[in-house]
Amino acid sequence: MAMDLSQGKVYGIGWAGRTLREMLEESERLFRETGRYYGLEKLKLKEKDPIRYERIFSRIRGGLVNARETALNISASPIVKELGELCFALYTPEGDAVALSTGIIVHVHTISDAIKYMIRNNYEMNPRIRPGDVFGNNDAMIGDVHNADVHTLIPIFYKGELLGWAGGVTHEIDVGAQYPGSMSYGQANRFPGDGFIVPCEKIGENDELLKSYELRAQMSVRSPMYWLLDEKTRLAGCLMIRDAVIRLVEEEGVDVYKQFIREAIEEGRRSFLNRVKEMLIPGTYEAPSFIEVPFKDEPVNQLMQKDTMNHSPLELTVGADGEYILSFEGANKWGHHSFNCAPSPMQGALWVLLTQTLIPNDKVNDGAYLATKCILPYGSWCNPDYQNVSTTLSWLFLIPGFTGMIRSLSRAFYSRGYVEEVLAGYPVTCNLMQGGGINHFGIESAFTNFEISSQGTGASAVKDGEGFCAAMWNPEGDMGDIEAWEFIEPLLYLGRRVKPDTAGHGKYRGGPGMEALRMVWKTDHQYLYNAGDGYTVNGGGLFGGYPGSSGYRHNMRGTNMQELIKNKLPYPTGDGNPEESEMENLVKAEKVDFDQQALTFMREYGEWDLYLSMQRGGPGLGDPLERAFSAVEEDLNEGLLSPRLAGSVYGAVIVQGEDGKWKVDVKASEERRQEIRRKRKMRGVPVKEWMKKERKRILKQDIIEPVKDMYKSSMELSETWAKKFRTFWDLPEEFQFD
Amino acid sequence: MPKYTRETLKNLLDGKLPFSEVKVMMSSFKDPERFEMMLEIHQSRVPWPEKILLPLGLHLYIVLKENGDRVVKCDCGYEFGDYRKNWKLNALVYVRDTEEKIAEIYPKLMGPDPRWMEIREYYCPGCSTQLEVESVPPGYPVIFDFKPDIDAFYEKWLGKPVPTVE
Numbered sequence: 092m093a094m095d096l097s098q099g100k101v102y103g104i105g106w107a108g109r110t111l112r113e114m115l116e117e118s119e120r121l122f123r124e125t126g127r128y129y130g131l132e133k134l135k136l137k138e139k140d141p142i143r144y145e146r147i148f149s150r151i152r153g154g155l156v157n158a159r160e161t162a163l164n165i166s167a168s169p170i171v172k173e174l175g176e177l178c179f180a181l182y183t184p185e186g187d188a189v190a191l192s193t194g195i196i197v198h199v200h201t202i203s204d205a206i207k208y209m210i211r212n213n214y215e216m217n218p219r220i221r222p223g224d225v226f227g228n229n230d231a232m233i234g235d236v237h238n239a240d241v242h243t244l245i246p247i248f249y250k251g252e253l254l255g256w257a258g259g260v261t262h263e264i265d266v267g268a269q270y271p272g273s274m275s276y277g278q279a280n281r282f283p284g285d286g287f288i289v290p291c292e293k294i295g296e297n298d299e300l301l302k303s304y305e306l307r308a309q310m311s312v313r314s315p316m317y318w319l320l321d322e323k324t325r326l327a328g329c330l331m332i333r334d335a336v337i338r339l340v341e342e343e344g345v346d347v348y349k350q351f352i353r354e355a356i357e358e359g360r361r362s363f364l365n366r367v368k369e370m371l372i373p374g375t376y377e378a379p380s381f382i383e384v385p386f387k388d389e390p391v392n393q394l395m396q397k398d399t400m401n402h403s404p405l406e407l408t409v410g411a412d413g414e415y416i417l418s419f420e421g422a423n424k425w426g427h428h429s430f431n432c433a434p435s436p437m438q439g440a441l442w443v444l445l446t447q448t449l450i451p452n453d454k455v456n457d458g459a460y461l462a463t464k465c466i467l468p469y470g471s472w473c474n475p476d477y478q479n480v481s482t483t484l485s486w487l488f489l490i491p492g493f494t495g496m497i498r499s500l501s502r503a504f505y506s507r508g509y510v511e512e513v514l515a516g517y518p519v520t521c522n523l524m525q526g527g528g529i530n531h532f533g534i535e536s537a538f539t540n541f542e543i544s545s546q547g548t549g550a551s552a553v554k555d556g557e558g559f560c561a562a563m564w565n566p567e568g569d570m571g572d573i574e575a576w577e578f579i580e581p582l583l584y585l586g587r588r589v590k591p592d593t594a595g596h597g598k599y600r601g602g603p604g605m606e607a608l609r610m611v612w613k614t615d616h617q618y619l620y621n622a623g624d625g626y627t628v629n630g631g632g633l634f635g636g637y638p639g640s641s642g643y644r645h646n647m648r649g650t651n652m653q654e655l656i657k658n659k660l661p662y663p664t665g666d667g668n669p670e671e672s673e674m675e676n677l678v679k680a681e682k683v684d685f686d687q688q689a690l691t692f693m694r695e696y697g698e699w700d701l702y703l704s705m706q707r708g709g710p711g712l713g714d715p716l717e718r719a720f721s722a723v724e725e726d727l728n729e730g731l732l733s734p735r736l737a738g739s740v741y742g743a744v745i746v747q748g749e750d751g752k753w754k755v756d757v758k759a760s761e762e763r764r765q766e767i768r769r770k771r772k773m774r775g776v777p778v779k780e781w782m783k784k785e786r787k788r789i790l791k792q793d794i795i796e797p798v799k800d801m802y803k804s805s806m807e808l809s810e811t812w813a814k815k816f817r818t819f820w821d822l823p824e825e826f827q828f829d
Numbered sequence: 830m831p832k833y834t835r836e837t838l839k840n841l842l843d844g845k846l847p848f849s850e851v852k853v854m855m856s857s858f859k860d861p862e863r864f865e866m867m868l869e870i871h872q873s874r875v876p877w878p879e880k881i882l883l884p885l886g887l888h889l890y891i892v893l894k895e896n897g898d899r900v901v902k903c904d905c906g907y908e909f910g911d912y913r914k915n916w917k918l919n920a921l922v923y924v925r926d927t928e929e930k931i932a933e934i935y936p937k938l939m940g941p942d943p944r945w946m947e948i949r950e951y952y953c954p955g956c957s958t959q960l961e962v963e964s965v966p967p968g969y970p971v972i973f974d975f976k977p978d979i980d981a982f983y984e985k986w987l988g989k990p991v992p993t994v995e
Binding site: 506 | 838840842844846848852854859861863864866867868871883884885886887888893899917918919920921922923924933934935936937938939940941942944945946947948950951954956957958959960961962964965966967968969971972973974975976977981982985986
């Protein structure tokens with residue numbers, strides 16, 4: 092930005108001498124007035140020369156994917172290098188995403204928020220935006236999910252004019268928070284608890300990171316080597332994108348490029364609306380979800396030492412003109428925990444899920460964002476009215492919060508006849524294993540294990556779900572190599588294998604989860620968290636299918652593992668069915684945690700201690716009594732299903748052969764299914780009768796404290812939701828929970 | 830645009846189409862005539878004469894009654910009433926709200942704690958099919974999963990009038 096003193100006029104770095112703020116304001120005004128991106132009525136370039144238009148897109152997309160695939164090799168972190176927890180995107184000068192790479196594309200819109208923040212705060216004047224500058228951001232309240240996801244942004248200049256921005260993001264191993272790990276919790280607030288936060292700062296000049304920033308980062312986190320290499324990963328990728336864009340501009344001409352990026356976003360918006368009409372059914376869809384926060388007896392901060400529950404009352408409205416409105420009206424209040432979520436990550440989650448369902452193609456950009464609307468009640472966990480909330484593990488609420496959107500879309504896909512697209516939701520991506528302390532090299536360190544990338548998927552309407560392969564936040568789930576995790580974590584893998592009974596039951600079952608049994612190795616000072624759902628199940632279930640299982644905690648401290656190994660005695664390689672726990676049967680320990688408390692603060696572990704990390708299975712679809720007997724038999728013999736549940740859930744009468752293989756007695760099983768159907772008729776109560784009984788229970792408030800607390804909070808925050816609750820149960824107007 | 834035969838779609842609906850073919854179908858453009866073709870397949874399979882306006886799930890449909898009403902109907906013939914009201918309110922419900930009841934579905938420690946969350950199973954009063962399952966905290970209102978806007982869908986999206994009684 093420069094000033095002509097004789098005229099008193101400000102010349103910006105934007106197009107035709109405008110400031111970025113002027114460009115952003117114009118863009119927003121045109122959208123407000125016309126409902127179209129930059130007011131574009133016709134996509135002239137696309138219409139005049141569609142081949143050229145597509146070629147330009149392919150060049151940009153290719154440049155972004157190439158940047159990602161090349162840059163990740165700079166990183167030393169398995170989270171980035173093996174699991175691909177990074178992505179890159181290209182933006183307009185105003186910060187609207189034009190195109191993106193593969194990877195954790197949840198961040199495409201969060202980076203957009205960060206660019207707009209810089210523009211609104213007039214970074215053009217101070218600290219200035221110049222060629223070669225590098226900006227960093229990991230502030231969720233500005234534009235991010237949580238501070239573990241670190242952005243790098245660089246401006247792309249051409250002949251003195253800002254053409255746009257390149258942005259990249261990676262997930263870090265540790266963020267220097269009060270407690271170790273990238274998503275640790277237990278602190279009451281963002282400051283000082285959440286650790287190293289870079290709120291959209293200039294961190295480099297002349298295409299290099301500032302030494303002062305590097306030193307500061309080094310001093311601020313527990314795994315500085317990984318942090319700094321990831322910084323270089325993102326910067327290298329951004330520079331590659333800049334070079335690709337400049338090459339393209341020189342070949343195609345700058346005016347064509349400018350026209351293209353406007354049209355690409357408007358095309359994205361129009362495509363989304365058309366896709367909604369092509370795939371969905373207009374109407375209203377309800378799909379709430381819940382997850383517990385059982386912190387009453389956990390040694391977390393005193394403000395959060397209570398049991399509470401998260402309420403995500405997701406409601407999707409698909410309008411007659413293709414409007415896509417997602418509302419969380421009724422969400423309960425934010426808390427002094429780290430699971431709060433700013434609006435930016437809510438948009439990111441919506442975005443990443445749409446790209447895996449409604450718009451699963453490479454031509455996705457902020458046009459889709461412009462075609463959707465999110466209602467996030469102010470003061471709730473998804474739009475806190477307190478700037479200092481902790482957000483290190485926003486995902487704990489965000490993941491279950493959105494699972495209902497998949498079920499809602501699937502109802503529409505099914506009604507529309509596109510049954511191959513149906514999915515019964517997804518599970519939470521847990522157990523999240525993280526921690527730190529003195530590692531196996533004798534140095535203070537921290538880690539976050541990303542096996543969470545590999546949960547079971549929801550069942551489809553035409554087949555079973557897939558096992559241990561997916562996370563809602565990364566379309567390219569990968570559990571990573573055991574050896575890579577053992578290198579950065581002072582815990583050996585005693586085993587990693589399928590976990591029985593994790594998949595949600597149904598005509599089509601969900602994909603199964605897995606478990607890893609870890610043994611602390613070469614350290615007596617390791618602090619580990621358990622994080623996930625234990626008292627609740629998540630991920631729903633569709634058309635009569637059940638949700639996948641909950642998780643549980645099974646950890647053993649002060650074990651006799653050293654003795655078992657020394658004497659070559661059997662030791663566990665997993666836990667299997669907890670009713671016949673392998674760990675309990677083979678190992679003795681001074682302290683055993685074997686319960687449903689699956690979300691805990693960290694505990695201290697010593698060498699030879701055992702830690703079970705169990706990943707979840709996906710939800711099922713359809714009445715389990717309609718599952719093919721051959722499929723039940725296969726699940727039994729693959730170790731996915733316990734014999735007891737084959738009978739009680741699927742009505743299968745089974746016999747085990749001498750070879751150990753299970754066989755279903757079809758005739759006896761058909762009779763048993765008839766018997767179960769008869770029982771259903773006997774035990775089922777007309778809903779309206781049951782409601783009368785349930786109403787009395789509510790009036791007596793015969794519900795545990797954390798659930799009442801959740802209802803009370805939602806009713807206080809939203810008169811609309813309070814009215815809905817009171818109307819449904821026919822409660823007095825003044826009814827409120829104590 | 831791809832086109833599929835009625836046989837292919839029947840196999841798809843029945844889960845009999847090989848995944849290699851399903852995958853190609855998922856990666857292709859969508860066939861705009863799918864809704865009509867699937868509707869015909871559903872209609873040919875139900876044992877009652879009412880016209881299906883919209884499939885709602887594996888066993889439920891919104892159908893047009895002789896008097897012009899649009900009601901939710903199970904393929905067994907049981908009718909749940911006006912589609913604008915939650916069909917679940919006219920179903921049977923079985924609530925798994927004790928550890929014992931939950932243990933029939935999940936192993937020890939792997940199901941919800943009934944104090945925090947219960948499992949509600951909704952059965953068809955006609956054929957006892959389990960039509961939906963809810964996992965919600967005690968006291969949560971019955972969820973109205975989906976209220977379609979049938980008129981907008983037919984008239985604005987399909988560009989044809991909603992079927993009426995002749």
